[in-house]
Amino acid sequence: MKSTHLFIPAAWVLSLSIAYIVGAKIQSSNDSDKNDTADVPENARSYYRSSASNASSSRRGNAGRDGASGRGSSKEDLDISNIVKDDDPIQRVQSLLALIGRLGPNDFEQVVADFRASGLTRERMAEYEMLLHAWAKSDPLSALAYAEENTGSRFARQTILSSWAADNPTGALQWAESHYDGDGANPWLVGVIRGMVKTDPAQATEIMGTLPYSRERGDALATIIPHIAELGQEQAQQWLNTLDDERLRNGATARLAESLAEKDPEATASWVMSLSDEEQRQRAIGEVADTWADNDVASAVAWTETLSGADKVRAASELIGEYTQESPEEASQWLDSMAGTDGYDSVARSFIWSSARSNPELALSKVSTLNNVENQPRYYSRVLNEWHRRDADAAAAWMDSNNVSEAIRNNATRTRRGR
Known part of the structure; x- marks a missing residue:
């Protein structure tokens, strides 16, 4: 079960979409610069950076005299203070777009600095991204130089490089490597x-x-997967075969399974079952079951019933959380049907955690069925502690009627640190 569903404000989505339109508009005046550096060889980086910097300085000088459209940019033209104070997100985006349309290459630095000074809240990050994206279309080297000097996180430089690489991947790659x-x-x-x-x-x-195994490689993989999934299952498999790193290939297979299952879970389920590598198959099965259950629990359960052994355990463990939220009693009965089978505890643990908050009594009823008896006290304590914090009387009544041990009772009523 996907534990987090993100609801993105309409203005946020709008601003992200419009950013690319803005970038295309600004880029039209810079095509000659892009073409001049598109094929710079690897051993000419220092010359490229020097030449590009001189060209950027020239553009900034011209922009300072002529502005974005042949006239000087007044202080009022560049004022962003009223825009950031606007509580209407749609109007704020529209005003920001109008401002960007007035900016020359030499104007962006002050506007970005003023925007940052106003406070970078989570809600404003898409608007910040718009400004950086547009600046990169106009003068990527100046934008990157500013980001290097004034920002501490990766966001600004990665955003600028992304915008630049869309038009001039060679130049952006050379900067990134150097x-x-x-x-x-x-x-x-x-x-x-x-x-x-x-x-x-x-x-x-x-x-x-x-890239070595790292957060960065994971981020890169997450970026690439949607584009590979768009190619379809056959080409996606061909792409997977090009990955030499086994760990990367296993991760990519799982992510592809998730992405493909969003559109066609049945076909994706057939594909993952054809995978000969056990680790690849297991991870991919889990992603398909999870994704399928988010949209159609009944079909996901029916497919899981066709599986056996470790494959069934993996699928059941992933989807039972969603099943529990949709129909707790049916999910409970389904779990009971697996009692005594290998891997039962894995599915039962998923059920317990998924139902602990919404139906603690049902969750607790499954703790005693865990084959690993040594784990039972820990699960009793965790579920009861959570329940006791929300409804102490109900949790206490359950403990009284079920004769729990003194140790479990103490753990259940203990206040957690940091709460």
Whole structure:
């Protein structure tokens, strides 16, 4: 069961979509710059950076005199203070778009600085991303130089690199490679991959393959998977076969299974069952069961019933949480039908945790069925402690009527630290 469902405000989605439209508009005035550096060889990076910086300085000088459309940008034209104070998210996005349309390459730094000074809340990150995206279309090197000097997180530089790589992957890649000398995975490559994957998934995959096992590689994989899934199951399998790293291939298989199951769970279920590698198959089965259950529990359960052994345990463990939320009594009976089978405890534990908050009595009724008797006190204590915090009288009554041990009672009534 997917534990978290994200509800994204309409204005947030709108701003993300419009950012690319804005970028295309701004980019039209910079095509000659992009074409001049599109094929810079690897051994010419220092010359490229020097030349590009000089060109950027020239553009900034011209922009300072002429503005974005041949006239000077007044202080009022660049004022973002009223925009960030607007409580109407749609109006705020529209005003921001209008402001971006007035900006010349030399104007972005002040506007971005003012926007950051107003406070970067979670709700404003999409608008911040719009500004960075547009700046990257106009003058990526200046945008990156500002981000290097003024930001501490990866967000700004990855956003700028993504925007730049969509138009000039070679230039963005050269910057990313030459501006990281750490021991771990290069985080700037993630931004490059995000920008180029739509038009060149093969190169994006090749770059991902240079990353060691890391958070960065996981981020890169998450970026690439939706584009590979769009190619269909056959081409997705061909893509998987190009991955030499076994750990990466297993992770990619699981993520592809999840993505493909969103559109066609039955076909995806057939595909994952054809996988010969046990670890790949097990992880993929779990993703299919989880994703399928989110949309159609009954069908997911029916498919799981066709499985056996460890495959069935993996699928059941993943989907029973959703089944419990939709129909707790039916899920309980289904769990009972698996009693005594290998792997039962794994499914039972998932059921217990999934029902502990909404139906603690039902959850507690399954603790005694765990084959690993040594684990039972811990599960009793955890479920009862959570219940006792929310409804002490009900939890106490249950403990009285079920003759729980003094140790479990003490654990159940203990106040957790940090609460």
